[in-house]
Amino acid sequence: xxxxxxxxRSPATPARAVAIKRGYKARLRRGDLLETIVYFSVAIVLALxxxxxxxxxxxxxxxxxTGLGIVTGLVGSDLLLVMLVLAARIPVIDRTFxxxxxxxxxxxxxxxxLYLILAHMLLLMIGYGIAQGLxxxxxxxxxxxxxxxMSIAFISMGLLILVVVTSLVIVRKKLSYEFxxxxxxxxxxxxxxxxxxxxxxxxxxxxxxxxxGYWMALYAGALAAITIYRVIIPVASSLRHDLRVSEVVVExxxxxxxxxxxxxxxxxxxxxGQFFNWRFWNARMWWDAHPYSLSxxxxxxxxxxxxxxxxAGSSRLLQLTPxxxxxxxGPYGLFTDEARTTTKAVFVGAGIGITPIRALLEGxxxxxxxxxxxxxxxxxxxxxxxxxxxxxCVEKAASxxxxxxxxxxxxxxxxSAEAYGKGETLLSLAPQIKESDLYICGxxxxxxxxxxxxxxxxxxxxxIHAERFDF
Amino acid sequence: xxAGTAFFAGLGSAAIIAVGWQAGVGTLVxxxxxxxxxxxxxxxxxxxxxxxxxxxxxxxxxxxxxTTPAADAPAAPAAATGGxxxxxxxxxxxxxxxxxxxxxxxxxxxxxxxxxxLQTQTAxxxxxxxxxxxxxxxxEEALTAQxxxxxxxxxxTYTSQSYMQSLxxxxxxxGFTG
Numbered sequence: 001x002x003x004x005x006x007x008x009r010s011p012a013t014p015a016r017a018v019a020i021k022r023g024y025k026a027r028l029r030r031g032d033l034l035e036t037i038v039y040f041s042v043a044i045v046l047a048l049x050x051x052x053x054x055x056x057x058x059x060x061x062x063x064x065x066t067g068l069g070i071v072t073g074l075v076g077s078d079l080l081l082v083m084l085v086l087a088a089r090i091p092v093i094d095r096t097f098x099x100x101x102x103x104x105x106x107x108x109x110x111x112x113x114l115y116l117i118l119a120h121m122l123l124l125m126i127g128y129g130i131a132q133g134l135x136x137x138x139x140x141x142x143x144x145x146x147x148x149x150m151s152i153a154f155i156s157m158g159l160l161i162l163v164v165v166t167s168l169v170i171v172r173k174k175l176s177y178e179f180x181x182x183x184x185x186x187x188x189x190x191x192x193x194x195x196x197x198x199x200x201x202x203x204x205x206x207x208x209x210x211x212x213g214y215w216m217a218l219y220a221g222a223l224a225a226i227t228i229y230r231v232i233i234p235v236a237s238s239l240r241h242d243l244r245v246s247e248v249v250v251e252x253x254x255x256x257x258x259x260x261x262x263x264x265x266x267x268x269x270x271x272x273g274q275f276f277n278w279r280f281w282n283a284r285m286w287w288d289a290h291p292y293s294l295s296x297x298x299x300x301x302x303x304x305x306x307x308x309x310x311x312a313g314s315s316r317l318l319q320l321t322p323x324x325x326x327x328x329x330g331p332y333g334l335f336t337d338e339a340r341t342t343t344k345a346v347f348v349g350a351g352i353g354i355t356p357i358r359a360l361l362e363g364x365x366x367x368x369x370x371x372x373x374x375x376x377x378x379x380x381x382x383x384x385x386x387x388x389x390x391x392x393c394v395e396k397a398a399s400x401x402x403x404x405x406x407x408x409x410x411x412x413x414x415x416s417a418e419a420y421g422k423g424e425t426l427l428s429l430a431p432q433i434k435e436s437d438l439y440i441c442g443x444x445x446x447x448x449x450x451x452x453x454x455x456x457x458x459x460x461x462x463x464i465h466a467e468r469f470d471f
Numbered sequence: 472x473x474a475g476t477a478f479f480a481g482l483g484s485a486a487i488i489a490v491g492w493q494a495g496v497g498t499l500v501x502x503x504x505x506x507x508x509x510x511x512x513x514x515x516x517x518x519x520x521x522x523x524x525x526x527x528x529x530x531x532x533x534x535x536x537x538t539t540p541a542a543d544a545p546a547a548p549a550a551a552t553g554g555x556x557x558x559x560x561x562x563x564x565x566x567x568x569x570x571x572x573x574x575x576x577x578x579x580x581x582x583x584x585x586x587x588x589l590q591t592q593t594a595x596x597x598x599x600x601x602x603x604x605x606x607x608x609x610x611e612e613a614l615t616a617q618x619x620x621x622x623x624x625x626x627x628t629y630t631s632q633s634y635m636q637s638l639x640x641x642x643x644x645x646g647f648t649g
Binding site for chain 2: 403
């Protein structure tokens with residue numbers, strides 16, 4: 001909590017170290033609990049299948065296909081719901097794993113879930129086909145034409161394939177974010193269209209069974225979480241705080257800081273290092289929301305972002321006028337002081353990646369001489385917010401190292417050619433790094449190089465916090 | 472996830488699955504071939520009209536391939552009462568994904584007095600369970616309604632639909648209009 005943080009800001013006392021440690025342990029426990037719930041949800045699904053006599057499918061060859069088809073469908077549906085929950089921006093998940101890690105897991109589950117549900121469809125086409133004396137294709141046609149809710153279930157399958165394929169393609173940057181977003185909304189349609197056939201066709205969900213109650217609770221819970229955290233709370237929060245653009249400042253060519261004011265912003269409890277999804281309500285931008293990190297620790301009356309002209313959406317930000325209404329979803333992210341595991345910290349930022357670093361530095365609980373800030377810019381125009389950061393470093397007695405200029409040719413390093421030539425390393429720039437938390441924000445390939453060097457120095461995974469600018 | 476928790480999560484998951492297995496093991500055992508005979512004799516649809524034929528646990532009468540009548544053929548026509556022929560009539564065999572369904576009706580005194588299941592969905596154990604639950608309900612409904620136009624049994628769409636179709640064809644054969 002921001003208020004207690006100021007009170008704790010004293011030289012490295014054991015009490016402060018204990019408090020950080022305790023917060024870290026609590027987060028670990030929460031993480032373990034949440035992960036255990038996922039494992040149990042799959043186990044319960046299998047248990048309900050077995051309790052309902054599911055094992056009998058595996059007594060003879062003829063039924064094995066059908067049995068496997070049912071199991072893949074059940075596990076696939078369960079994990080699909082886990083994916084929805086991971087993307088629902090539920091506060092406890094964000095505060096435990098961070099929004100980016102939750103989404104990384106969401107992405108990782110995408111392909112396996114698609115394969116499970118494809119297997120479900122194909123195995124049952126074969127299994128039911130055998131039982132009815134039809135080839136799998138004729139069986140599929142029979143299902144679509146004759147069976148209640150099966151036609152929409154097949155549509156749902158098609159949508160799911162579309163969603164996963166577009167997501168895999170977008171990773172290679174071949175599709176626009178907006179197109180991907182619209183297609184991704186179809187995944188909700190896919191889940192809803194698949195729902196009826198599970199209850200009318202799936203004997204698993206026959207009335208009065210435990211399975212029916214369990215699955216209904218799972219679906220209701222997942223859909224409620226999405227509705228509450230992705231729709232109701234953002235809308236209510238935007239209306240309540242009545243956020244408006246108050247100031248637009250050009251920091252450098254193509255880089256703009258936008259300050260917004262609103263009512264009771266302190267109740268958002270936003271922290272430096274977090275981001276929001278912003279939507280600016282003018283004629284040209286209202287239809288498009290973008291995620292930007294705060295570039296200052298919130299003071300309770302205003303929020304500030306600093307944005308570089310990266311794409312179509314960003315360049316229009318330069319023309320924003322004060323008074324423009326702003327709606328938002330957030331705050332999100334665990335690139336904050338809450339993620340700390342020790343008392344010392346090292347912050348590394350490159351280019352526009354300095355924004356969360358600067359806000360985080362401002363909001364962090366740091367005793368003098370416990371923090372190191374390393375900033376990198378490819379040339380001397382690429383140094384936004386450096387003056388502010390310098391002032392913060394003075395205030396917190398943090399050491400500041402700057403690396404300006406191009407990187408050395410042919411060498412895979414995150415350092416500038418100049419620093420590299422002088423023999424600087426992550427350890428020489430930040431001598432305390434081994435017992436510090438490391439926060440990194442910059443372009444993804446550059447970030448990976450910093451992480452590589454940190455891991456070579458022996459930093460543990462929990463010490464490394466990286467903010468990635470992808471969606 | 473830490474190793475200790477991973478261990479307990481695995482152990483807990485195994486325990487949950489074991490409980491499920493334990494709950495379902497009864498079904499598993501009863502569906503093994505040797506115990507099938509022992510499990511029979513619980514039927515409620517072993518009907519009066521088919522005295523002499525033993526029905527199994529799903530009200531499923533073993534049919535003799537030599538004497539199985541063609542669909543819609545009156546099996547034992549007797550006296551007619553007002554367009555309705557009294558006697559026993561077999562319905563059409565309706566094929567579904569889970570197996571075939573065929574019923575036989577008994578018409579006496581111009582009324583539908585019994586519906587006997589000759590074959591029902593037994594493609595897998597699950598279908599057997601569903602059919603054995605649904606068929607008695609469908610029989611009661613048909614006898615009450617004196618018609619094949621009855622409601623689906625929830626969770627047993629295939630059984631219900633094929634039951635009604637076979638029943639309708641049997642009633643047609645009897646010239647029964649309800």
